[in-house]
Amino acid sequence: MEDVAREAGVSRALVSLVMRDSPKVSPAKRTAVLESAAALGYSPNRLASRLASHRTHTLGVLFLDLHNSVFADIYDGLSAGLAGSGNQVMVAVGSADPRTEIEAVRSFVDLRVDGVILAGYTGTSEDLAAALRGTPCVVITRELEADGVDSVLTDDFRSGVLAVEHLVGLGHRRIAHVDISDWLPYTARREGYLHAMKEHGLAPQLVHSDMTERGGRAVMEQFLDSGAERPTAIFTHNDLTAIGVMEALTARRLSIPGDVAIVGCDNIEFAASPLIGLTSIYQHARELGQVAARAMLDRIAGTAGPATTRKLEPALMVRRSSDPAA
Amino acid sequence: MEDVAREAGVSRALVSLVMRDSPKVSPAKRTAVLESAAALGYSPNRLASRLASHRTHTLGVLFLDLHNSVFADIYDGLSAGLAGSGNQVMVAVGSADPRTEIEAVRSFVDLRVDGVILAGYTGTSEDLAAALRGTPCVVITRELEADGVDSVLTDDFRSGVLAVEHLVGLGHRRIAHVDISDWLPYTARREGYLHAMKEHGLAPQLVHSDMTERGGRAVMEQFLDSGAERPTAIFTHNDLTAIGVMEALTARRLSIPGDVAIVGCDNIEFAASPLIGLTSIYQHARELGQVAARAMLDRIAGTAGPATTRKLEPALMVRRSSDPAA
DNA sequence: TTGAAAGCGCTAACAG
DNA sequence: CTGTTAGCGCTTTCAA
Secondary structure (H helix, E strand, C coil): CHHHHHHHCCCHHHHHHHHCCCCCCCHHHHHHHHHHHHHHCCCCCHHHHHHHHCCCCEEEEEECCCCCHHHHHHHHHHHHHHCCCCCEEEEEECCCCHHHHHHHHHHHHHCCCCEEEEECCCCCHHHHHHHHCCCCEEEECCCCCCCCEEEEEECHHHHHHHHHHHHHHCCCCCEEEEEECCCCCCCHHHHHHHHHHHHCCCCCEEEEECCCHHHHHHHHHHHHHCCCCCCCEEEECCHHHHHHHHHHHHHCCCCCCCCCEEEEEECCHHHHCCCCCCEEEECCHHHHHHHHHHHHHHHHHCCCCCCCEEEECCEEECCCCCCCCC | CHHHHHHHCCCHHHHHHHHCCCCCCCHHHHHHHHHHHHHHCCCCCHHHHHHHHCCCCEEEEEECCCCCCHHHHHHHHHHHHHCCCCCEEEEEECCCCHHHHHHHHHHHHHCCCCEEEEECCCCCHHHHHHHHCCCCEEEECCCCCCCCEEEEEECHHHHHHHHHHHHHHCCCCCEEEEEECCCCCCCHHHHHHHHHHHHCCCCCEEEEECCCHHHHHHHHHHHHHCCCCCCCEEEECCHHHHHHHHHHHHHCCCCCCCCCEEEEEECCHHHHCCCCCCEEEECCHHHHHHHHHHHHHHHHHCCCCCCCEEEECCEEECCCCCCCCC
8 A cells, every 4th residue: 555655646545545435535646546556456455444444344144054045045135135335245154053153143243244144043142142242233034132133034923824724724634833943943933833723723733853854854754654643734844844844755655735735934946846836935035135134234324223123924825735726 | 452461460462362372371371361351351353363463264255156055065065174274264156247256256355365265156267366366266166277276176078978978878869958158167068968979979959048947947948939859858057957947848748757858967955856856967066165175275274286176076866857767 | 635643453573 | 471562554533
């Protein structure tokens, strides 16, 4: 920078202003600086500028799992929502391991990111608040009680209800639910399921799995082998699980939806594929990302008040897996 | 840091050493420092430490597309390969847009990452070299001629050959190939296809698409409507495209592999799903990530010599889409 | 507009 | 082992 200043015959401060394209530089000096910068192959060290300016223009984003394309959708929404704001995104993957997640958040904070966006945080709000140290944060797909932390999610309880209503409407009475292991803080879909089942006077039937295709398949195979009475319909926590369940059923030569109807949740791309035809509850993943981005920008700009929760309405997408006519 | 030092009754330098857990600190002082750090809620500003130490312990990783799970596999390999090395990863997504890609690389370099790993770079090696300014780099899934840039990939030419040999072995003679638009620097699979077709004295038939499921589907629908002679087998550039092609065929009530056999490439998770049953060429995505991580660590450590290329052997995974018996 | 000076919060020798 | 002294490369007053 020193060199560029000398070469262009100006002061370092001026070079700094030009590099951040400040409006208060004369066009002549500006081009002079730009030219010598190009000539010397200079580009500013952003570490230094961040340190000095206390702004990083970077948002840390944590994803639960890159294998679930719902996070790719959220990513798309985030980058659309951030477009033109001059912020960049730094991604980390938590893998549903609270230790890894907190480590990632801490790392973001130590790097002084302007904000942290969590898409799939499975830890506690206390740990999060401690790691955050006041850094603005918005949580996607979950409602978290912590001050200064906004939540953006789809009404998961409602999703559970929607699924059951749909299946009951189709005449099903033995409807099972494959949720994700008890310990994960994503229970609203199950609550919705349980609530709706009760409303209809039906006996709930729960099976625990993780949130993967493989997990769903393994759990369902085990279930089918157990000799337990087979449900006529299954609602799963997410689409990956639903696909795993479908695989298990297919492997046992059971027809879908003839023998068992399936309803997933998330509405990932593959669910919509004619090859899969999975009925699913759309949670507007892309929009979640976009809304979260806006929320974060507001919070960084200081125009946001106390922590808010934004909840989107889920939508049922009927496909072959629950309705042969679809 | 000042405060912590005072509180613990030591110098700032000592605090610094403790924070980086250097071995040359007495246990007594160490715990004293740690305690007062905890008491004061201190954690080091890594921006500052990076600036001062000229090491960021961060690798910038660029992915082509988060919607293609092959990149999730590569990510897994990378993080496995980096585990324990004390490096963290910063992810960006290029979306097959050279401008976005170069912007991301430049951003990494301006942040002084220790190295850049590119999984799906579609630009030129000149642009890359310019953006890199000497930052160590390893490119995955592609062979790039630029000094100091290592390449880690699967032998794509061979993949094309494998696909054709497999189909020819099954008796097919009209074998089409859906590649990705001409301008993308990923032509080896097509070259392999063309070469093998020629070897067998067969006439190649090329269809251009992008690398997405939707693209594959659209292109194939258009192709089927065009009235062109239908091939009995199709080899696609990647699995996403293959799935799109399968969707188009299914929508036209054509059977797979009865009317048309399909072979994809990448061997993503869904290809292996019994619901899809797509024959594919395994490119060892996870291993690519792991090998790339090692290559990068070597390069950073300075133990790597001139630019090298590591090429893995692809493997044919036969499934239902090409062989009903499978 | 421009320039000089004073940091941002840490690390890196080196002397003790 | 510990403390001192310089920076890292930029931004920011603030005065000119």
